[in-house]
Amino acid sequence: MNQVARRLGKTFALVLPVVLVLSGTLAVTRVPWAVSSSDAQVLTASAKSRQEVAAETAAKAPQEALRMRLLAELQEKDPGVALTGLQVAMARQPSLAKYCASIARSLGRAAVAKYDGATQRAQSWSRPVCDTAFATGIASVG
Numbered sequence: 001m002n003q004v005a006r007r008l009g010k011t012f013a014l015v016l017p018v019v020l021v022l023s024g025t026l027a028v029t030r031v032p033w034a035v036s037s038s039d040a041q042v043l044t045a046s047a048k049s050r051q052e053v054a055a056e057t058a059a060k061a062p063q064e065a066l067r068m069r070l071l072a073e074l075q076e077k078d079p080g081v082a083l084t085g086l087q088v089a090m091a092r093q094p095s096l097a098k099y100c101a102s103i104a105r106s107l108g109r110a111a112v113a114k115y116d117g118a119t120q121r122a123q124s125w126s127r128p129v130c131d132t133a134f135a136t137g138i139a140s141v142g
Contacts, residue, residue: 063099071110079111079125087129101133108137
């Protein structure tokens with residue numbers, strides 16, 4: 001009985017790491033950031049429908065309307081104007097405060113996109129609105 005347990009233990013000791021490595025490798029290849037060239041077209045097509053859904057949601061949810069308005073201001077002017085708009089909106093509508101960090105992160109990501117990945121230039125607009133959410137949005141892109 002003792003020998004059977006040892007042999008079973010040795011088998012598991014050899015097989016288990018192989019199974020774990022293979023399953024981990026397969027899991028990593030299935031994450032969204034590991035996009036093959038053929039999948040990129042599918043993701044692009046789905047992004048358009050997401051924008052349409054976001055536009056519909058903006059009509060329903062005030063935080064989405066605010067997010068869309070501030071993202072448009074950021075594109076037209078600069079991130080400073082959008083962050084000032086966010087501060088003013090939070091002062092006027094305290095009920096939107098729970099969405100402040102999320103909106104500020106979106107503005108940070110959009111600022112990096114506006115400046116073609118120049119995180120330092122985007123960071124220069126950083127303000128203490130919603131703690132450090134704007135900077136977190138910038139860092140998540142870079």
